Amino acid sequence: MAFTIIITLILGALGLYILKHTFSPKKSPPLPPGPRPKPLIGNLLDLPKTGELEYTHWLAHKSLYGASSLP
Numbered sequence: 017m018a019f020t021i022i023i024t025l026i027l028g029a030l031g032l033y034i035l036k037h038t039f040s041p042k043k044s045p046p047l048p049p050g051p052r053p054k055p056l057i058g059n060l061l062d063l064p065k066t067g068e069l070e071y072t073h074w075l076a077h078k079s080l081y082g083a084s085s086l087p
Contacts, residue, residue: 049081 051062064073 051077051081 051059053059054061062077064070
């Protein structure tokens with residue numbers, strides 16, 4: 017008897033949590049465009065390769081993803 021009540025409460029709380037996070041609007045502003053991170057390694061592969069000039073690498077990123085204007 018007590019076991020079924022506990023399971024019902026846990027499943028109900030889990031259901032409410034899923035509903036809240038599925039239908040709630042996002043509160044954070046959208047991120048600027050950029051390279052999509054890969055699972056586990058993130059954007060590690062987007063760093064300049066050994067021997068590559070950093071300024072040319074980051075200029076290529078600027079042309080691909082844009083840059084905000086500084087005040």
